[in-house]
Amino acid sequence: MxxxxxxxxxxxxxxxxxxxxxxxxxxxxxxxxxxxxxxxxxxxxxxxxxxxxxxxxxxxxxxxxxxxxxxxxxxxxxxxxxxxxxxxxxxxxxxxxxxxxxxxxxxxxxSAMLRSYQYHIHFCKDPFRHNYSWLLRDEPDLELMNEAAKIIMEYTDFSCFSKSNTQVKTNNCKISRAEWVKVDGGFVFYISADRFLRNMVRAIVGTLLMVGRKEITPEDIRGIITSKNRSNAGASVPACGLYLTEVKYPMTGGE
Structure with missing residues (x-):
């Protein structure tokens, strides 16, 4: 052979x-x-x-x-x-x-060492963003969402943001970036980690939007994470705004 x-x-x-x-x-x-x-x-x-x-x-x-x-x-x-x-x-x-x-x-x-995602939201109807960004009627509080995003980075066990029964050995992830950035007509959420759980990014975004709408406070994020209970976190946001943007490996070729 x-x-x-x-x-x-x-x-x-x-x-x-x-x-x-x-x-x-x-x-x-x-x-x-x-x-x-x-x-x-x-x-x-x-x-x-x-x-x-x-x-x-x-x-x-x-x-x-x-x-x-x-x-x-x-x-x-x-x-x-x-x-x-x-x-x-x-x-x-x-x-x-x-x-x-x-x-x-x-x-x-x-072998992947790092993965990065972006989640896009916009606030005015735009036919060129349909299927590529999530349209929201009201603009959430960017400062509060970034305050909550910093708190998320303090933790490693993200069971509360994962789909159940995913058959993974651990729900621990090391997040190296979690940040909302204002762009023309909307916001983009940037997140990078060594690994992600199923549905994790969409659940994090949904929870941060609860903070941005002042339904919960940034400090409430701590209780959600330590509960390790998916039902305590926010709803998963639609898939259309989510992009895998980067995967890094321990090699020079293909980077």
Missing amino acids: ANLQRYFIELAYDGTHYHGWQVQPNAVTVQQALDKALSTVLRTPIETVGCGRTDTGVHAKEFFAHFDLEAIADSPLSVDNAVRSINAVLGPDIAIKNIFTVDAEMHARF
């Missing part, structure tokens, strides 16, 4: 018309579309492993997956040609940016 080379593939996608990243029965997903395109172009069955699992409607400006294959250099397709050919097969809402070789131990999900 020939030795296999591990490849990382960097891509971006508009998640509006997909039921998230991960392959699932009776639903169109990004992974399904990517695996089909790779298998068609590379002329062999390909199964990718993604750096995470985005939910239905969530977008990714930067996403990585890996797959194993006999060296592309030994096939009729060069890496550059493979990128162009795969993009030609994919629909317009998924774009391959790069394919590069990595060591066999590198793993798209488990």
